[in-house]
Amino acid sequence: MINYLRTLLVGALVLNSSxxxxxxxxxxxxxxxxxxxxxxxxVVVTASKMEEHVDKTIATTTVITQDDIAHIGARNLIDVxxxxxxxxxxxxxxxxxxxxxxxxxxxxxxxxxxxxxxxPLDHNLQNAGSAWVYxxxxxxxxxxxxxxxxxxxxxxxxxxxxxxxxxxxxxxxDLNGVQTSAxxxxxxxxxxxxxxxxxxxxxxxxxxxxxFTDTDGIxxxxxxxxxxxxxxxxxAPGKSQLTEGRYDLEWQLGYQDFxxxxxxxxxxxxxxxxxxxxxxxDRTQQxxxxxxxxLSRAWKINDNFTVDTQVFHDFFSxxxxxxxxxxxxxxxxxxxxxxxxxxxxxxxVSDAQTLISGFSYAKEQQSNxxxxxxxxxxxxxxxxxxxxxxxxxxxxxxVEDVWDPLKNLRLSLGARYDRYNDFGGTFNPxxxxxxxxxxxxxxxxxxxxxxxxxxxxEFGLVNNPVLLxxxxxxxxxxxxxxxxxxxxxxxxLTTQATYYHSAINQIISQVHVQxxxxxxxxxxxxxxxxxxxxxxxxxDGNLQGSYVxxxxxxxxSIQLGRQLADVPRQRTNLTANWAFDNTWxxxxxxxxxxxxxxxxxxxxxxxxxxxxxxxxxxGKNMFGKKVDVSFNVxxxxxxxxxxxxxxxxxFVGDYQMAGRAFFGHVSLKF
Amino acid sequence: xxxxxxxxxxxxxxxxxxxxxxxxxxxxxIVNSDNTVYRYETIATEFKKVLQQNAYQWTEFNLDRHANxxxxxxxxxxxxxxxxxxxxxxxxxxxxxxxxHNKKMLFSAVINWRRLDIDAGTYGVANELxxxxxxxxxxxxxxxxxxIGLLYNDKFSREYVETxxxxxxxxxxxxxxxxxxxxxxxxxxxxxxxxxxxxxxxISDPIVLSGKDSVRQIFQAAEQQKxxxxxxxxxxxxxxxxxxxxxxxxxxxxxxxxxxxxMDKDKVPGGTVQxxxxxxxTLNKCVLDALQLKFxxxxxxxxxxxxxxxxxx
Numbered sequence: 001m002i003n004y005l006r007t008l009l010v011g012a013l014v015l016n017s018s019x020x021x022x023x024x025x026x027x028x029x030x031x032x033x034x035x036x037x038x039x040x041x042x043v044v045v046t047a048s049k050m051e052e053h054v055d056k057t058i059a060t061t062t063v064i065t066q067d068d069i070a071h072i073g074a075r076n077l078i079d080v081x082x083x084x085x086x087x088x089x090x091x092x093x094x095x096x097x098x099x100x101x102x103x104x105x106x107x108x109x110x111x112x113x114x115x116x117x118x119x120p121l122d123h124n125l126q127n128a129g130s131a132w133v134y135x136x137x138x139x140x141x142x143x144x145x146x147x148x149x150x151x152x153x154x155x156x157x158x159x160x161x162x163x164x165x166x167x168x169x170x171x172x173x174d175l176n177g178v179q180t181s182a183x184x185x186x187x188x189x190x191x192x193x194x195x196x197x198x199x200x201x202x203x204x205x206x207x208x209x210x211x212f213t214d215t216d217g218i219x220x221x222x223x224x225x226x227x228x229x230x231x232x233x234x235x236a237p238g239k240s241q242l243t244e245g246r247y248d249l250e251w252q253l254g255y256q257d258f259x260x261x262x263x264x265x266x267x268x269x270x271x272x273x274x275x276x277x278x279x280x281x282d283r284t285q286q287x288x289x290x291x292x293x294x295l296s297r298a299w300k301i302n303d304n305f306t307v308d309t310q311v312f313h314d315f316f317s318x319x320x321x322x323x324x325x326x327x328x329x330x331x332x333x334x335x336x337x338x339x340x341x342x343x344x345x346x347x348x349v350s351d352a353q354t355l356i357s358g359f360s361y362a363k364e365q366q367s368n369x370x371x372x373x374x375x376x377x378x379x380x381x382x383x384x385x386x387x388x389x390x391x392x393x394x395x396x397x398x399v400e401d402v403w404d405p406l407k408n409l410r411l412s413l414g415a416r417y418d419r420y421n422d423f424g425g426t427f428n429p430x431x432x433x434x435x436x437x438x439x440x441x442x443x444x445x446x447x448x449x450x451x452x453x454x455x456x457x458e459f460g461l462v463n464n465p466v467l468l469x470x471x472x473x474x475x476x477x478x479x480x481x482x483x484x485x486x487x488x489x490x491x492x493l494t495t496q497a498t499y500y501h502s503a504i505n506q507i508i509s510q511v512h513v514q515x516x517x518x519x520x521x522x523x524x525x526x527x528x529x530x531x532x533x534x535x536x537x538x539x540d541g542n543l544q545g546s547y548v549x550x551x552x553x554x555x556x557s558i559q560l561g562r563q564l565a566d567v568p569r570q571r572t573n574l575t576a577n578w579a580f581d582n583t584w585x586x587x588x589x590x591x592x593x594x595x596x597x598x599x600x601x602x603x604x605x606x607x608x609x610x611x612x613x614x615x616x617x618x619g620k621n622m623f624g625k626k627v628d629v630s631f632n633v634x635x636x637x638x639x640x641x642x643x644x645x646x647x648x649x650x651f652v653g654d655y656q657m658a659g660r661a662f663f664g665h666v667s668l669k670f
Numbered sequence: 671x672x673x674x675x676x677x678x679x680x681x682x683x684x685x686x687x688x689x690x691x692x693x694x695x696x697x698x699x700i701v702n703s704d705n706t707v708y709r710y711e712t713i714a715t716e717f718k719k720v721l722q723q724n725a726y727q728w729t730e731f732n733l734d735r736h737a738n739x740x741x742x743x744x745x746x747x748x749x750x751x752x753x754x755x756x757x758x759x760x761x762x763x764x765x766x767x768x769x770x771h772n773k774k775m776l777f778s779a780v781i782n783w784r785r786l787d788i789d790a791g792t793y794g795v796a797n798e799l800x801x802x803x804x805x806x807x808x809x810x811x812x813x814x815x816x817x818i819g820l821l822y823n824d825k826f827s828r829e830y831v832e833t834x835x836x837x838x839x840x841x842x843x844x845x846x847x848x849x850x851x852x853x854x855x856x857x858x859x860x861x862x863x864x865x866x867x868x869x870x871x872x873i874s875d876p877i878v879l880s881g882k883d884s885v886r887q888i889f890q891a892a893e894q895q896k897x898x899x900x901x902x903x904x905x906x907x908x909x910x911x912x913x914x915x916x917x918x919x920x921x922x923x924x925x926x927x928x929x930x931x932x933m934d935k936d937k938v939p940g941g942t943v944q945x946x947x948x949x950x951x952t953l954n955k956c957v958l959d960a961l962q963l964k965f966x967x968x969x970x971x972x973x974x975x976x977x978x979x980x981x982x983x
Contacts, residue, residue: 029905032708034879039707040760040781041826041876176790199790201772256771407851439855491847545839582840 058412058432058446059152060086060482060498060532064145066170071577071587073616073632075183075191075663076213077137077145081165082591083573084147085532085551090566090643091655093273095242095286097135101162102149102500103528103555103567109135111161111452111476113152116263116292117168117252122159123290123316125336125366126387128455132318133267133290136244137167138211140181140193140667144168149532150500151450151480154414154430157360157396158453161478162502171252172197172205178670185663189215202255209250217242217270218658226277227326229651234326236279240655241270243282257298264291275322277649283329283377286320304348314338319370321377331380333370334387336456338362349403357399364392366456387469388460394420394453400430408436418451422459426451426475440488444498451475458508458520467510468519476522478504484532496534503527526564530555545579565599566644568609587616587632602647607654610641628667635660697727698930699752701743701766703759703779704734709919710758713779716923717756717930724931733761744769754930760786767792774933778926781874783943784829793933794943795926797874798830798902799917802837807915807951808900809841811969812869818900819846819867821859821888823877830873845871853880860891872901872911885909898961904952907977912957914950921948950974 062084074080078097082089088100092107099109110128114121121130145167152160170179175197183191190213197207220240227234248265267288274280296310319333340362347355367389374380400414415429432446454473461469484498506522513519536549552572557564572592579585590613595606616632635641635658642654698721705711714730721728729750733739747755747769755770757763757777763786767775775792777783783796808815818838822831831847838845846867848859856878864870870892878884889910892899901911925947932938951972956979958965970976 030882030885030909033903033905034881034885036707036709036779037781037874037876037879039704039710041880173787173789201774201791203771543839545836582836 058410058434058444060149060444060484060496060500062147062149062534064147066143069139069142069145070620070628070630071585071616071618072589073587073614073618073630073663073665074139075185075189076135076139077167078135080139080142080145081147083551083575083589085534085573086149086530086553086555087147087163088568088571088593091272091657093271093645093649093655094275095244095269095272096131099131099135099163099165100567102502102553103530103557103564104162104502104504104526105567110159110455111163113156113158113160113164115156115164115166117261118166119261119292119294119312120156120159121290121292123292123314123336123338124318124455125316125338125364125390125392126334126455126457128159128452133246133265133288136213136246136267138191138193138213138248140183140191141169141195141209141211141250142167143170143174150446150482151428151430151448151478151502153418153426153428153450154416154448155398155400157398157416157418158394158451158475161450161452161476169209169250169252170195170197170207172199172207172254175207179668180670181665181667183663183665186658186661187216187218189213189663191665204256205252205254207250207252210247212247214245215243217244217272218661220272220656220658222273222279223653224651225273225279226651228279234278235281238279238281240272241280241282241284242272243270244268257300259296259298260294261296262291262293265289271322272655273645273649273652274324276324277651278323278325280323284321284323285377287318289315289317291315306346308344308346309341310343311341312339317368321380327375329374329377329380330383331370331372331377332386333368334366335368336364336366338364352404354402355399356402357397359395359397361395362393364394366390384463386461386463387457388462390456390460392420392422392456394418410434412446420453422471423454423474426477442486443483444486445481445483447479447481449477449479451477452508454508454520461520466517468513468517470520473508473520474506474522476504476508477506478502492538494534494536496532498532498534499530500532501527501529524559526557526559528555528557528564543579545582545585546577548574548576550574560600562600563597565602566596566607566646568594568596570594583619583622585618585620587614587618589614589616596644598644599647602650604650604653607642607644610639612639612641613637626669628665630665632663632665633660634658634663697729697750697752697754699747699750699755699766700728700730701755701757701762702730702732702734703757703761705732706734707759709779712919713758713923713926716920717758717927720924720927721930724927726931726934733765740765740768747773754933756926756930776926776930776933778922781876782827782830784833785826788942792942793929793938795922795929796943796945797917797922798945799915799949800837800945801830801834802841803945804915805834805838805841805843807969807972808869808913809843810972811913811953811966812898812963813966814964815843815868817844817846817867818869818871819848819863820871820873821848821850821856821863821878822873822875823851824849826877827873827875834871834873850878852877853884856884856887857891860888864891864895864897867897870897870899872899872903872906874902896961898957898963904950904975907952907954910954910957912954912961912963914952916950916952917946918948918950922946952977955979 064080078089081087086102090098092098098105099112108127108129109131114130114134148164152164175195179195181193192212195209199205223237225234225236228236246267250263252261269286271280271284292314294310294312299307315337317335321329321331323329342360344358369385371383371385372380373383396418398416403411411433413431417427419425428449430448434442434444436442453475459469459471480502482500486496488494504526507524508520509523510518511521511523531554534551539546554570574590577587592611594609597606598604613636614634615636618630620628638660641657645652645654702710702714736742743765754774755766757766758779760780763777778795783794835845848863850859898912901914904914904916907914952975953973954977
């Protein structure tokens with residue numbers, strides 16, 4: 001109390017005329033403070049002038065952060081993608097997974113462009129798509145996954161058709177040391193990861209990631225194949241042989257304005273069912289190698305004008321042995337390369353307007369074909385080639401203007417022209433706006449087109465008795481418009497509703513030209529439309545770190561007056577994360593998928609819908625913020641559910657997916 | 671891959687942990703955002719005093735005195751080749767960082783340092799006190815306060831506000847926030863925020879505190895709704911804040927100098943950015959009594975300065 005009286009006495013020297021000041025009289029101290037704040041106000045620091053807040057983009061975008069991935073307990077990329085509204089994941093007979101986007105899916109997922117740190121990964125020129133080696137990409141080194149639904153060819157060119165999935169990995173600054181992780185789970189699954197990153201004093205920086213994954217696969221029961229259905233000797237009834245082993249090495253090296261980055265992947269896998277109508281045994285082996293190497297440099301001409309340049313080399317090869325009958329195997333292989341460069345100018349016209357334009361060129365080549373056949377993998381002899389060695393050159397020019405004419409209005413206008421030496425040119429525009437018509441309520445609208453370039457295998461399939469290539473193919477085209485409202489009605493709550501309408505034309509499909517003989521041709525169209533509803537609420541106060549989110553899609557994809565086969569009309573994701581404290585949190589996810597219809601002429605009943613519950617427990621920043629641990633249970637109630645098998649495999653029934661599965665994960669930072 | 675191989679890989683990677691060599695020279699370049707700004711000037715003066723006492727050499731560059739400051743700064747860094755660049759204020763740091771290359775960097779007087787790109791070899795003294803300490807003290811002084819509200823601008827203060835929320839959550843305090851894009855939104859934001867909270871917290875956000883009008887608006891709204899105001903600086907006590915915990919500006923300068931000398935000797939303590947070492951707690955007894963706030967009398971011993979009411983003549 002003595003101290004109190006003393007300080008009261010001292011403090012009484014500074015007197016106010018009332019408890020609250022009625023007006024602000026000249027006050028040197030306040031003026032000094034405000035002058036300081038005014039000086040600080042002059043500088044706004046942002047990572048990139050073209051980085052846009054999700055709320056302000058005209059595109060429908062979902063961002064999954066590293067933190068989200070940890071909560072989900074994702075084992076690979078598809079575990080992340082299946083929570084994204086408008087995206088569904090299903091099993092193929094070959095082994096890799098299909099990525100369904102907005103009610104449209106194909107076996108090769110070639111209408112989805114996957115990118116790593118902005119670099120396209122559609123390296124397979126024979127069959128297109130990236131799911132071959134990227135569907136089960138490990139996620140421990142991922143910082144962020146950005147999923148942009150809708151056409152993206154105006155900016156990214158070929159194959160950004162239905163969606164662009166950009167995977168951003170941890171860089172040197174994010175790592176700043178060594179990080180390792182390991183995971184073990186059901187089906188004898190093991191994952192290991194080591195990352196190292198460092199920024200040096202001389203502006204050099206380096207980050208290196210190594211991943212290794214191995215699994216025995218889900219061993220789904222396969223009740224029948226075309227042989228057993230006829231009472232002939234076969235592997236059926238049996239089990240899927242989808243063993244998978246993969247390792248990859250990623251590097252990001254920087255010095256001043258230069259950067260050299262890339263990723264090498266080797267993946268070996270069995271098959272889920274096989275490439276023919278006969279159940280494969282463990283002698284079917286797929287072997288993929290994939291890498292890209294990119295050297296880029298950023299040039300700062302002045303504060304408002306920068307130029308990004310890059311040269312790159314992509315490589316993809318496979319050497320696969322497929323069982324096509326009990327005692328019949330084929331071996332197919334090839335190498336694809338893409339070498340090219342890109343220059344992009346970024347002009348910051350004003351604080352409210354940025355203009356970017358660029359030119360890209362690439363040369364693509366397919367070579368080193370392998371075609372063999374024989375009664376078993378050890379006794380294969382040369383066979384007639386199934387495809388051709390090919391070359392292709394392509395170039396593209398693009399421009400995009402992002403302009404905020406008003407504080408609450410963003411306009412975006414862009415277009416790209418691409419020219420290929422084999423099929424000609426294609427022009428794809430994109431435009432839209434984002435208008436915050438009431439504070440915290442924004443209206444979005446966009447229109448754009450995109451194309452999917454014919455793959456080499458569609459141009460030049462040869463010596464196939466039942467399927468012919470077609471050198472006169474044109475690219476597939478899609479025109480999409482979408483509109484939506486994004487709102488933050490109360491603090492912590494984000495809601496979004498989006499309607500989309502896509503018209504896909506010139507679809508490259510197999511068209512019957514003679515009895516039992518088909519040929520690739522531009523034939524048919526699909527109208528896909530739907531509504532995507534999303535909400536997320538982040539709790540505050542004592543529940544900080546907790547959230548609930550939900551998304552629900554209603555989709556309707558029509559071809560020849562019928563709903564597309566093997567895609568559901570509706571899908572719902574419900575998630576909840578409860579943070580007990582700063583360390584421990586638990587996560588729950590419910591996936592509800594509607595029934596899926598069969599193809600025309602397929603008399604099987606619809607594939608029944610299902611609901612799955614996943615649970616997870618995550619402990620973060622333990623032992624001096626050095627250790628994270630997680631444990632997840634997938635399909636907690638051991639629900640038996642199926643992904644649709646195509647009509648050509650109707651004797652299989654459908655693909656039974658994994659029952660209850662566990663995965664534990666430990667991550668260390670040094 | 672067997673586990674043993676994985677362990678071997680870890681050992682191999684750990685071998686990369688080579689720390690850079692230590693500097694021997696003692697030359698320091700001070701880059702000041704604007705020497706006419708009292709806070710920057712005070713910090714620079716105190717910083718130089720300590721360097722002088724320890725026989726360090728320095729060169730000073732004030733951005734406000736050069737028309738083409740960036741080019742001249744770039745040239746100066748090349749000419750002087752300093753071992754360490756000390757930036758005072760965000761503008762100084764942003765420019766110096768571009769041209770620093772392999773130089774050691776130190777900063778202070780930066781609003782919300784967490785929004786900066788900070789490279790290895792860069793250290794700083796924060797402008798803000800530890801929010802965990804501030805909230806602990808608030809809870810100590812006002813045990814019944816459960817909900818504290820604040821206004822902020824996303825561009826300038828997002829990371830700082832996130833830290834506050836996290837720290838508050840751990841201490842059982844609910845932080846209610848409202849972001850504003852410009853000063854015009856403050857009135858409406860206050861109308862929405864104040865009814866939901868027990869106390870309003872003024873943080874050093876350059877958009878929220880964009881002028882005297884903004885300050886007046888805050889205190890008038892708080893008075894009307896009888897909400898106490900806690901502030902990061904004691905300059906707001908005179909305008910009606912009930913409590914202020916201020917970082918001592920001069921100490922930031924001295925603390926920076928000591929950190930610079932430790933960096934020069936490569937004896938930097940853990941943590942890249944230190945919180946200000948000196949602080950002053952000021953209590954406005956007049957407002958406290960007027961609002962009849964429940965105050966922990968035992969906490970008075972912690973108060974450095976108590977301000978009473980003026981007598982009305």
